[in-house]
Amino acid sequence: MAVASDLRPRPAARLLRQALTWLARARTDGPARWELEARILISLASADAEVISAEAGLVHLEAAEKVRLRLPEGEPRKVLRLTVRLQRALVLARAGRWEESLALFETIFPALEVEVDDNGFLLTRNLNNRAMVHLQLNNPEAAYADLRRALGLAIENGHTLLEAKVRHNLGDCAQLIGDVPQALHHYEEAARIFAVVGSGPLPGVRLDQARALLSAGLSEEASRHLDEALPQLRSAGSIQQVAEAEVARAAAAILEHDYPLARKFASAARRRFLRRGNARWAEIAALTRLRAEASEILAEERAKPGPRLPGEFAKLAERLNELGMRDEAAVARMFAVRLSLRRDQVDIAARLLAQVPKPRQTTPIDHRMLLRLCRAELAVATERPRSALAQARAGLRELGAIRDRMGGLDLVCGTAVHGEELGKLALQLVLRRARRNAQGAKRMFAWLERTRAQVYRYEPLPVIEDPVLAKHITEMRHVQRTIQRTRLEGEPVKALEQRYATLQQEASRLGWYTSQWGKPRPVCTPDEVVEQLGERVLVSLVGYNGQLYSLVVDRGAFRLLKLGPLAEIVETAKQLHADLDALAPDHLPVPLAETVAASARRRADKLDGLISASLAKTLGDRELVIVPIGQLYALPWGALPSLRGHPVTIAPSATAWVTASSRSARGPVLLAGGPGVPGAVGEVRKLRDVYPAARLVDGANATSGTVLAALEGTGMAHLVAHGAHEPANALFSRLELVDGPLFAHETTRLTRPPERVVLASCELAMSHIRPGEEALGFAGTLLASGSSTVIGAVARVGDRAAADAMADLHRRLASGTSPALALAEATAVDPLRRPFLCLGAG
Numbered sequence: 001m002a003v004a005s006d007l008r009p010r011p012a013a014r015l016l017r018q019a020l021t022w023l024a025r026a027r028t029d030g031p032a033r034w035e036l037e038a039r040i041l042i043s044l045a046s047a048d049a050e051v052i053s054a055e056a057g058l059v060h061l062e063a064a065e066k067v068r069l070r071l072p073e074g075e076p077r078k079v080l081r082l083t084v085r086l087q088r089a090l091v092l093a094r095a096g097r098w099e100e101s102l103a104l105f106e107t108i109f110p111a112l113e114v115e116v117d118d119n120g121f122l123l124t125r126n127l128n129n130r131a132m133v134h135l136q137l138n139n140p141e142a143a144y145a146d147l148r149r150a151l152g153l154a155i156e157n158g159h160t161l162l163e164a165k166v167r168h169n170l171g172d173c174a175q176l177i178g179d180v181p182q183a184l185h186h187y188e189e190a191a192r193i194f195a196v197v198g199s200g201p202l203p204g205v206r207l208d209q210a211r212a213l214l215s216a217g218l219s220e221e222a223s224r225h226l227d228e229a230l231p232q233l234r235s236a237g238s239i240q241q242v243a244e245a246e247v248a249r250a251a252a253a254i255l256e257h258d259y260p261l262a263r264k265f266a267s268a269a270r271r272r273f274l275r276r277g278n279a280r281w282a283e284i285a286a287l288t289r290l291r292a293e294a295s296e297i298l299a300e301e302r303a304k305p306g307p308r309l310p311g312e313f314a315k316l317a318e319r320l321n322e323l324g325m326r327d328e329a330a331v332a333r334m335f336a337v338r339l340s341l342r343r344d345q346v347d348i349a350a351r352l353l354a355q356v357p358k359p360r361q362t363t364p365i366d367h368r369m370l371l372r373l374c375r376a377e378l379a380v381a382t383e384r385p386r387s388a389l390a391q392a393r394a395g396l397r398e399l400g401a402i403r404d405r406m407g408g409l410d411l412v413c414g415t416a417v418h419g420e421e422l423g424k425l426a427l428q429l430v431l432r433r434a435r436r437n438a439q440g441a442k443r444m445f446a447w448l449e450r451t452r453a454q455v456y457r458y459e460p461l462p463v464i465e466d467p468v469l470a471k472h473i474t475e476m477r478h479v480q481r482t483i484q485r486t487r488l489e490g491e492p493v494k495a496l497e498q499r500y501a502t503l504q505q506e507a508s509r510l511g512w513y514t515s516q517w518g519k520p521r522p523v524c525t526p527d528e529v530v531e532q533l534g535e536r537v538l539v540s541l542v543g544y545n546g547q548l549y550s551l552v553v554d555r556g557a558f559r560l561l562k563l564g565p566l567a568e569i570v571e572t573a574k575q576l577h578a579d580l581d582a583l584a585p586d587h588l589p590v591p592l593a594e595t596v597a598a599s600a601r602r603r604a605d606k607l608d609g610l611i612s613a614s615l616a617k618t619l620g621d622r623e624l625v626i627v628p629i630g631q632l633y634a635l636p637w638g639a640l641p642s643l644r645g646h647p648v649t650i651a652p653s654a655t656a657w658v659t660a661s662s663r664s665a666r667g668p669v670l671l672a673g674g675p676g677v678p679g680a681v682g683e684v685r686k687l688r689d690v691y692p693a694a695r696l697v698d699g700a701n702a703t704s705g706t707v708l709a710a711l712e713g714t715g716m717a718h719l720v721a722h723g724a725h726e727p728a729n730a731l732f733s734r735l736e737l738v739d740g741p742l743f744a745h746e747t748t749r750l751t752r753p754p755e756r757v758v759l760a761s762c763e764l765a766m767s768h769i770r771p772g773e774e775a776l777g778f779a780g781t782l783l784a785s786g787s788s789t790v791i792g793a794v795a796r797v798g799d800r801a802a803a804d805a806m807a808d809l810h811r812r813l814a815s816g817t818s819p820a821l822a823l824a825e826a827t828a829v830d831p832l833r834r835p836f837l838c839l840g841a842g
Contacts, residue, residue: 010237054095096280219255262292423451645828649842667715674721
């Protein structure tokens, strides 16, 4: 029984069968034996329903009922009658027969409320089970009422394991109504309890966490959760949950554009569901497989599907509708709409779209965005561009409302993926007009601001203090420091690295609801941007149809320029970045340094001709603000000949730049030096000549806690320490300090972040780019948290080059020169070895 309650159905079924065998061999007979046999059969029904099929479970329940009827009248017979029926309701629910399950629960509950006195255990458990059915039937209010009552009973009567299961379902309820941070909070509370009283349900919690992450667009994080949970679910023999996890993993693969992997997982899941006789889930898996196939075709702009796929979607929609799966049927029809439009079958597409019902309160955001996209694409096909833009505008506004409810920085960033195609369609429409006249270019600029880097519009809310998160961060710091020391001693570090990865995952999960983002600022209008720019020039880059374009805002005028082939520009930028990394070491042999530098100059010249040379002619000495696309965030703009020595600021969006520019750099100066950087401590002390009143944190005092506290309310912070960008989890990019890393994630906890930050470390201006040009990394996190300007490197930098560049930079900053101009003059001395960028306000 303990194994079964720990959600390990395969070993539970084996043990229960052994129990039946032993019972059959026993010579005893009578009420005690009959009661025990009935209870074993009831538990076996649950286990076999998971491992084999619902029908197998129902057969055991029939047998249990026959045994129960042999009992004399009395309490055991009465309780077992309720137990058999409750288990039947649960098995029906696990088979996807939710209406039958709910109807059975409703007939049982009046008796359950008055006839059973077991410290509330059976009532609590089945309030939880009925809530699960309500969730599947999109009845969140009824589910929530059951769960709140169940939670109170579980806590009151000390049913700790049940409490965890109720909290798990509370997470499902929150997810259904779109409250992802609250869902993740409930899941983590459940996981904490399961880890203590029985870890069997933990993989199921991870599965539901992954679903919540997918709804927030965090496919990479969801994939990691599912890859961790799937082997554990297989080991436990929970076939239903294995197959559900495979469907979720397929959905994550679709978001990551790994269509073969998505088809593989969806097909495997469908086979499992069919073997279990679960028709509803089998059709969901079929829908996921078809989605992968269709998404691969639709990702190619000029690809035309054959007649098979839209026909399969239309037939599947009918089957889903018959099964009462309204939202899933709508998705199938919407994919049929998009494929039909690709085949120029506009009438068929219009007829199919008319069959898609209006979204409900619980309709997922990705389904809502897909409906907007279908309407917009049909409007384009019927030559109604204004209607298409209206759909895009409404959809992005709806997505913004969902984003406003998100919690941590990761969640706010991730939602952009659901509006990515809708935003691209709108940009394509306005770009055609933007090439004709200035008014069209101005309109396109407004659309660009609606579709990129929305996370920088949000202000952090007060931090929710969580002792478990603090414990994880502290241990991560210790483990990372131990890894460095152990590696230097030549000892293996694999186990330590695995522990670090586990802690990072756990800390990420907690960070989704403990570091919240809210209070969205409105997107700036073109006129507001013009007013703030003054004499500056802003260039917003955009890729379209294989070309890179720049939308230039100059003294109130808007114009669109076609630059060059996007793929060639991106590849050349990657090659330049690689050259700069190779050129960084201080003591590179001269012949090698000359060869690498020559290669870097050739690539910089090529990029200059493709991107900036024509623009530079009109700049004069005016400052340039660049809003890049994701692939060009790491481009060292100062290395391009036309921009050498020219003040350049990189901003995630024009709105982010306007917001950052409105802040002033007031407050004390902080000079902090970490360990292990040659000359780092001396360099920091040397800057006291420039900033006599600065606070100095170096040597043994340069701990993560001291530096983080010193950053609070600082006007300018200069941080010298080794750094590392974590592309797989950008919020854990770090500065290495005396006691271990200071993580980007921790800077989100500052109530008054430093106004200006100089990161004299390698790569800490690097960013992980999410859909919607959402850039995350150490520098990006500081900007999103409220810092106005961050100066950092986008490539490796030699210690000597960094020290020289920083000395030049601060002499200029102290004299009142703006950060963008001060950095331009400091890097112009040797732009290939000083690949620093000015991010934010400039």
